[in-house]
Amino acid sequence: MSDLDAFIAGLPKAELHLHIEGSLEPEQMFEFGRRNRVDMPFKSVEDVRAAYEFSNLQDFLDIYYQGAGVLQTEEDFHDLAVAYFDRLAADGGVHAEIFFDPQTHTDRGLPFSVAADGLLAGMRTAETKHGISSKLILCFLRHLEEDAAFDTLRAAEPYLDRIAGVGLDSSEVGHPPSKFANVYKAAGERGLLKVAHAGEEGPPEYVWEALDLLKVDRIDHGNRSLEDAALTARLAAMDMTLTVCPLSNHKLCVVEDMTRHPLKRMLDLGLHATINSDDPAYFGGYVGDNYRAVAGSLGLTKEELVLLARNSFTGSFLDEERVALHLQAIDAYVAAN
Template identity: 60%
Template sequence: MSDVDTGFLRSLPKAELHLHLEGTLEPELMFQLAERNDITLPYSDVEALRDAYEFGNLQDFLDLYYQGAGVLQTEQDFYDLTWAYLERCAADGVVHVEPFFDPQTHTARSIPMSVQFRGITRALNDGQEKLGISSRLILCFLRHLSEEDAFTTLQQALPWREHFFAVGLDSGEKGNPPAKFQRVFDEVHKLGLKIVAHAGEEGPADYIWQALNLLKVQRVDHGVRCTEDPALVQRLNDTQMPLTVCPLSNTRLKVFTDMSEHNIMQLLEQGLCVTINSDDPAYFGGYLLDNYLAVRDALGMTKAQAIQLARNSFTASFLSEEEKAGHLATLDKLA
């Protein structure tokens, strides 16, 4: 039985490090943007679309995800998407975010990089000014596309270099190992950008090794299959390599059949730097607070563990050491 109540978890200062902006597109906003842009969706109403959010695997989800992203057409659309997410963060006690976005999803539809960056960064700036939520934007490559396409995307993004802090690798892992993108991430490294990568969700533990050794990541997104390899768990612990774990996403996509089987608390108790995140909350049924609550309810998360998870979220962030220290001092007062 957990000793931590919902009010405490809501007020607990938290950072979110694994969140796809396109994955925050709620059915209501999707219909609103479709109407604004004169797009006809293949669903009769919001409820019909919500019903479609019942999927059995990652590919089914991705098919719906990319279809939904088609309503994002203008700078204002990207602003509205990002702002709606930040408002939810404010309600959940989230004070820092490092969201992903997938430019290839949009450039493939002839939506210029400038439209995406202007809309997203304007909302993030407003989030800092109006909500007190700081941010570091992460540009991601789609791993089901070619490395050549990733190189092109990186070049297209360079005029906007000041607006993104890191580069990631996302989309379906199967058949797309990190090694496929080693050369482009060598280039990212030379540019002085931080590097993160999805590995060890549907892909095997070996993909985590590749992310570490070939891509030289600063964080592993997901990483829950590390337990398949004790030597890998030891490496992650020794280096305090952050894992950005997404509990509700993992259960919806059947990485674990039930939250009670999730290994996040086991990894936390082993001393690994695990964090809680929401991934694609519009599709997986919960934003950051919902994920904390789900872990509490299924795995008996204690107050001390909740504070440690929040500490990890700041320690693993790309904030400056001074900024981290301020958040950690706040958490120390709650212990």
């Protein structure tokens, strides 16, 4: 391990863009499939890994939804979450704000409570086991209609004291944020924070809509914002957090060459960028892998890596006191290294 890799591994960090269903490793898929007697189209772990070779968002989503079918019980969701947090702890992660897609599960007959209770139990286990804090964000599937999102928000009512916010994911192109303006307004009225995927494959106009119509507290991805100078300036002036996912961008061919990833340019332009793993089982790496990938490809300095880690806490939904404690921990780590 190089000195820089060791520095990254020990650097305290938070992850703000992680789809928990996207942390389902092929070995877990087989384990859950066997114990739940799910008929899978794959004969081996190697077959699953081969299926992970895709070149765009839709091809990925097809296998992603297929894989989620093995998640049947609260125990499955608990174990999925704990496995993710084990990897986060190994990467120096101390806080995570994780997405889940309830519609992926309710549409196949599972009660909302199965995923929610299982994940919340896994989050409690992670706090006891690793001291990792976490928050849960409910995502609406944007390829479905807004009425379905309202149904999901209603199903979540008993859990709103344990859900931090709502998000918007799945197929971006052709499903602009404006499609969900009403349900986001309703979520805000219920005290939920708001994030949305925008500007990954969709145009800069989707980022404008997320800001102006959904009134989001954070933008997930946001890469294509850089195509619009006025939008970039606005995001910088607002100190709007962008949850950037470098290896995901490369795997989905949003960025063809990691040496040309826009993350360094974002920092140079004063954008509040963070590093995250998105769907790490599918995209080739967890949060530490993403830090190492951009450090090597973009020649990031230790100071830039520390800034990205600090951004992960100041862009989080933690209260100011907790944020300050994490920033002090970063300062202490840097002073000792």
